[in-house]
Amino acid sequence: MASILTNISGAWQYDFVRTALEAGTVCALLAAAVGYFVVLRQMAFAGHALGHIGFAGACAGVVIGCGALPGMLVLNIVAAAGMGFLGKRVQESDLIIGMTLAFALGLGTFFLAMFKGYAGQANVILFGSILSVSTGQLVGMLVLTIVGVVGLLLLFRPLLFATLEPELAEAKGVPLRLVSTLFYMLVAVAVAFASQIVGVLLVFTLLIGPPAIALRFCRTVWPGLLLSVAIGVGVTWATLILAYITDDPPSFWAPTLLFGLYLGSAALTRRRGA
């Protein structure tokens, strides 16, 4: 045990480890907060699709030379605006989302083929590279996360209202399409960031996992949201520490921990009869 602690404190001396922890915290926080509404709105599949669209964006970014994250952010936000604009019928269509998702993956592969370091880049984009986040990237992420959190707080009430009771919200004057479009954009940013930790293939786990667990315990919104964020951040720390100790990739630990927690919470709440 003592050697593990020495190990971790040793790790703390490295800048890249500290940057990774800070970036991970920021990403997980936004993903868990936005994810809470994603789960409530039952748009998990759309969130998943945004991850794959992000893959195309990231690959395009690499080819153009502006980097994976900016490329991903731009294409994700454009796609999110499109999804929000096209409205409910498209957003709830598994077929349309599924087809778009597959097309985006194909497009990403096309861009990657144009790039020389094919395998390495693909691996980084698909499975994340939290340990290679630079200080400059971290500052950018921090700024966008603050923008994202502020955006979520501004949207909070109409978003929740539109989620729980869309017809009534419309009657009370909530601009449903605007709220939904803005929210999709927040999801786009959260997905792009979360994919830095676990990659686009596993974005789902950080977006859906923490709120899914929190919703099993919390019957009211604020406690649920805060628990979701706590779980997301906690799991990300545990992931990075475990990845450091065991030398297994973070993309293994994050979904494994969340899956375990989810099973545990399901068993626990089931026994309570909730």
Place this chain on the structure above:
Amino acid sequence: MTESAHAITFKALGLRYGDHEVIGDFSGTITPGEFVAVLGPNGAGKSTLLKALLGILPAAAGSIEIFGHHPHRGCTQIGYMPQWRSAGASGSLSGRAYLLAVLDGHRWGFSIPNRAREETVHQALHAVDAESFADRPFSVLSGGERQRISLAQSLLGEPRILLLDEPLLNLDPRRQGELIDMVNDIRRKQDVTVLFVGHDINPLTKVVDRVLYVAGGHAALGTVDEVINTEALTRLYQTPMKVLKIEDMLFILAEDQRVIEHGEHTHQH
């Protein structure tokens, strides 16, 4: 500000849903405090009429006035209980959380829990006697309990008109009776006008003042006896109809003698 003596005024109202005329040239007034049953077959335009009252759907012809003003979204005079739908993932939230979300959901930004909001929600829950199950997840509530939470929601903000869209759906006869009594009780205590959408007049006969019947592209407003009789309904449906009365129960039959009240059998022949 002109305050009309009428809660709702329909002036030669025409409503369209897509290219389908739902209501044509309908005039009438509803007095404050009235209990009006809104009846008619599925798809005849009951929900369309509610949408027009809520200001979501503009009138194709004529006009509606609510206490002398045109309907508009965000009208605080109206409380609205939407039709039953499955709760989905939000079913893990409690009824109280749901009411808190509805309370000021039309405003931007966020709100943190405070005494005044809790109290408003408490009063609405109290009015429908829902305190005992208001903290349990929505998904584990019975149909009757869910409808009471939904009714409590419509009371937030002390509206003067309640628009209740099919509140009896998915309720057994006993729960139907309980809910109707509850609505009637609220109407008397809070002096609100009630528009109660339903399929069947019979559970409502005892409490309603008048009936607004929508069918065949037209609407008729009057007492139960005035509207639900063979001549009046034949005129409305524009096809021969028959109304039978058996021990105070009214049965509406189409030409082919099928009972078309009680919901499911809706298309006309």
